[in-house]
Amino acid sequence: MNNELSCQELVELVTDYLEGALSEMDKERFEAHVSVCYDCHSYFDQMRHTIRLIGRLSESALNPTVKDELLSLFRDWKKELPPADE
Amino acid sequence: MLTVEDAGIIQGLRRGDESVFVSLFNQYQNSLLRLALIYATDQRIAEEVVQETWLAVLKGIHRFEGRSALKTWIYSILINRAKTVAQREGRHSDLALSLDEQADLDESTVAVDRFRPDEDPQYPHHWLSGPQDWGELPEEKLLSDETRRVIFMAIEGLSPNQREVITLRDIEMLSSEEACNILGISESNQRVLLHRARGRVRQALEQYFGE
Ligand SMILES: [Zn+2]
Numbered sequence: 001m002n003n004e005l006s007c008q009e010l011v012e013l014v015t016d017y018l019e020g021a022l023s024e025m026d027k028e029r030f031e032a033h034v035s036v037c038y039d040c041h042s043y044f045d046q047m048r049h050t051i052r053l054i055g056r057l058s059e060s061a062l063n064p065t066v067k068d069e070l071l072s073l074f075r076d077w078k079k080e081l082p083p084a085d086e
Numbered sequence: 087m088l089t090v091e092d093a094g095i096i097q098g099l100r101r102g103d104e105s106v107f108v109s110l111f112n113q114y115q116n117s118l119l120r121l122a123l124i125y126a127t128d129q130r131i132a133e134e135v136v137q138e139t140w141l142a143v144l145k146g147i148h149r150f151e152g153r154s155a156l157k158t159w160i161y162s163i164l165i166n167r168a169k170t171v172a173q174r175e176g177r178h179s180d181l182a183l184s185l186d187e188q189a190d191l192d193e194s195t196v197a198v199d200r201f202r203p204d205e206d207p208q209y210p211h212h213w214l215s216g217p218q219d220w221g222e223l224p225e226e227k228l229l230s231d232e233t234r235r236v237i238f239m240a241i242e243g244l245s246p247n248q249r250e251v252i253t254l255r256d257i258e259m260l261s262s263e264e265a266c267n268i269l270g271i272s273e274s275n276q277r278v279l280l281h282r283a284r285g286r287v288r289q290a291l292e293q294y295f296g297e
Contacts (some may be wrong), residue, residue, distance in 0.1 A: 006211030008201045012194070015281035019262060021273075039216030043196075049220045050288040053228065054237055054256040058116075070111070070137055071104075077144045078102035 005033045010040050014047050088152040095156060099147045111140070114157075117258050118164050124249045125172040135171055139164040154267060157260075161268045165250070195285035223295060233294070240290035244283050251276055252283035 005013070010033050016022050017030050034040050088096070098106030118136045126132035142163050150159060202214050220228070227233065241249060254265040266276050 006201075007213045008194075008196075008198075008211040011196050012281070014195075015277055015284065019277055019280075021277060037212075039213040042217045042219050046217050046220050046288055046292070047284065049228065050284055050291060051256055053233060053291070054241075054252065054284075054287060055259065056229070056234060057237060057241075058257050058259070067137075070140060071108075073137075073141060074104065074107055074144065077141075078104075081100075081102050 003029070005029050007033075007037060007040050007043075010034070010037075011043055014044060018047075018051075089155070092152070092156040096147060096150065096152070099144070107144075114160060118160070120257065121161065121164055121250070121253060122168045124246055124253065125168040127172075127175060131171060131175070132168075135164065135168045138167055142167065155264065158264055158267050161254070165268060193282075195281065196289075218292065218296060220295065227295070233291070236290050236294045237287055240287045241283070244286060248279050248283040248286075251279040252287070255280055256284070 010030065013022065013026065013030055017027065022030060034044050095106055095110060099110070115136065118139060119132055122132035122135040122139075123129070126135060139160065143160055146163070150156075154162075200213065200215055202209055202212050204210050206212075241252060244252065250269055251265060254260045254268060255262065260268070262273060262276055266273055269276070271279075
């Protein structure tokens with residue numbers, strides 16, 4: 001058995017690497033490969049871009065406004081509250 | 087363990103402080119809607135599920151013991167509610183789900199023909215056609231609306247389990263512990279789902295950027 005990772009093996013370990021789930025030895029093998037393999041370096045970089053770009057979906061256009069209906073439900077709920085004695 | 091911030095919000099809600107409720111709403115409404123849309127057949131059903139979630143939060147706030155973070159609790163209510171409604175509507179039966187996941191487990195993250203074959207004399211399983219360097223792409227292309235649309239469509243095409251994980255982790259930016267608690271799955275199961283989901287999105291982007 002060769003101790004070095006192949007590129008095909010490496011791509012399946014990217015998430016485990018980013019999640020900190022690799023053993024110390026696998027982590028070293030991963031980093032050693034990425035540092036010398038141009039293509040896997042590009043692949044790893046693509047994954048980091050992918051994650052960053054997915055995160056941009058949180059800036060969605062819908063601007064939430066509390067609907068009157070929900071607010072009136074809140075006020076009904078509030079009326080049922082036991083009197084506070086703080 | 088409750089944070090000081092959570093404790094303040096909980097006290098405010100228990101007092102019936104409307105401004106606390108409104109600010110909580112503003113903070114979570116988008117996220118809840120996005121999660122509800124994983125299961126709902128349309129926007130209207132998703133909005134109903136979110137509204138029911140808010141009512142359940144109010145009804146439950148006096149009993150909430152703070153064993154999980156407030157956020158985790160609210161998301162869990164939403165997801166349970168959304169799943170119940172989806173089942174009632176006949177979507178995503180458990181069988182369909184598990185078959186879906188099963189098919190996906192057999193698939194590699196990058197197409198097999200992108201690598202040299204096993205019998206390659208020099209570099210078996212090394213890249214045959216390497217990935218493009220996205221660092222060379224102009225930032226306007228990376229951040230364009232079209233790129234967003236490609237990502238959005240790729241996520242919509244994932245299995246519900248993959249969508250849940252990638253939405254919580256990469257869009258809502260929750261920790262893996264929080265996501266596992268909300269979804270009731272193990273860390274390793276979560277990593278597999280996240281890996282497949284991110285891989286699919288990368289594939290979609292690669293295809294789009296390579297056009
Ligand atoms: Zn490589």
